[in-house]
Amino acid sequence: MNMESSMTRWLIAIGLLLLPSLHLQATPWQDVPAAEVEAQLDKKFADGKYSPKGADTCLTCHRKSATVMAMFDGAHGNLDNPKSPMADLQCEACHGPLGTHNKKNSKDPMITFGLNSPVPAEKQNSICLSCHNDEERMAWQGNHHDNADVPCASCHQIHVANDPIRDKSQEVAICTQCHTEQRAQLHQRSAHPLKNNQMVCSDCHNAHGSLADSSLKQMSVNDNCYSCHAEKRGPMLWEHAPVTDNCVNCHNPHGSVNEAMLTIKAPQLCQQCHASVGHTGNAYFNGQPNAFTAGQSCMNCHGQIHGSNHPSGNLLQR
Template identity: 60%
Template sequence: MSLTKITKKQALALSCLFVIPTISAKPLQPTQQLLQDKFIAGKYSTKGADSCLMCHAKSDTVMALFAGAHGNTASSDGPMAQLHCESCHGPQGKHKGKNEPMIAFGADGNVSAELQNTVCLSCHQDNERLAWHDSVHVDADVSCVSCHQVHAANDTILARNQQNAVCSRCHTEQRAAMHKRSSHPLENNAMVCGDCHTPHGSLSEAALKQPSVNDSCFECHAEMRGPFLWEHEAVVDDCSNCHNPHGSVNDNLLTRKAPQLCQNCHQPDGHQFNVEPTDGNVFTTGQSCLNCHNQIHGSNHPSGNYLRK
């Protein structure tokens, strides 16, 4: 496979376009220090990918790159229009012949997740990733390739019917919740994690796409938004006060059954608070508190101050 060669002058010009990764002030491992120095020196190959493929063309994993966006030789925005393989793996330097290391990605990579990610961010820096450096994934030292596939025709996590499976490899608690008797339709991929969360970070809690938990819920549950004449403070505060969005063993994603859920906030006020199954106890029949207070999300009825109408 022959690709367009680049001249030394072009390599020098392109290296200026490529952001040299910056890493933390922690002492670097010898290999990582070497690779950092190679970036600064900028000794790119004048033959580009042709030089790499002389040795690596027999690898199916390597060649799979050319089936995807990163290996598209016709794209002016992709690595192959810039420094070819070296756009991501760094300057070749003395790699050919003397086996000097180049950047290897993944869990078994020879550099930290932080440095791996700066390589990706040198091109993928846009509005969707403005909050990446403060995201929970960065705090957990998650690298981009932990979720994304570069040497592939299609990136699995970008496929809607496979996204939940990729996310739940790490988020096992949420994976268990989505299989509970009451849950959002995550198991059958009618909903995906990206409908509510942005994996590249956000200014909201839990990497939510919307400013708050309630705003996220109202995207689908608009009838709960209000404004209501009579409001339920717990609902106004946070939907997750009562609901577990990923799944629950209780109906309607409730974190606990009534009346215990209601009694987290409402203390005895004249009702029969005996939860034993006796006749006449309003808490042991039907929907417990909701037998009477059935407009629990809010009421616009003139006499609905107790959320009963």
């Protein structure tokens, strides 16, 4: 074999290696208007032209991407799991039929995921929910995240060995990227210990929706609180009406500048209800500091504010 022939074969080999990358740089379909992309994807699903070689066709171009190949380290790329996408349509199970996507100069789109995708969140999530339709997600339709058009991929990562949001040490940081008001409250004087990862958002909330307000895991605010604060549950011989009604009448569970996560400092908090007669409407007697402003304020005397079982505890004093 002469030198010229060897050089020719070497150049051909280099060209074949570069061909996938040149193809990817051609005319990206990401520049196509979102409405047109959605229409094309609808047509592709109707046509149902899947690749006969599955993931092998996709990896012809995408195998050099570390992000793509990381999928095989996680559950979605597990070839031995019969419930994995790899056991069925493989990449196309999530990204849709191949169609002519791998053809030269093709603008044939595939489904992409996340906030920057031209595919509407509802359609993105329908792909995820086609498999993830267990009881944890039965209330997804109409819940806060669904109504806000939040795609699953804005919280979850698929092409990884372990989804970060499933790691409790990272969960709060991920949730508070959007829930900024709650992030600020976590750093106030009195708060549940989420900033130290002793608790996480999912201890109280189901991010995929629930039948309770605020996607709480229990059917009411109080039941949610009682799952940890069982000593406040009752029933009590002498009950305090706002306590039995709703804990957040007095407390902000995400944090407060006041002690015990109170929404307003006592005695002003108590005087929102107890301000009509007697000493309850006065913070000072004869201009002198007193039990209203010292220590626990009203709770200096009414220490059993969550309820009392003492025969003489009708004023929640014992």
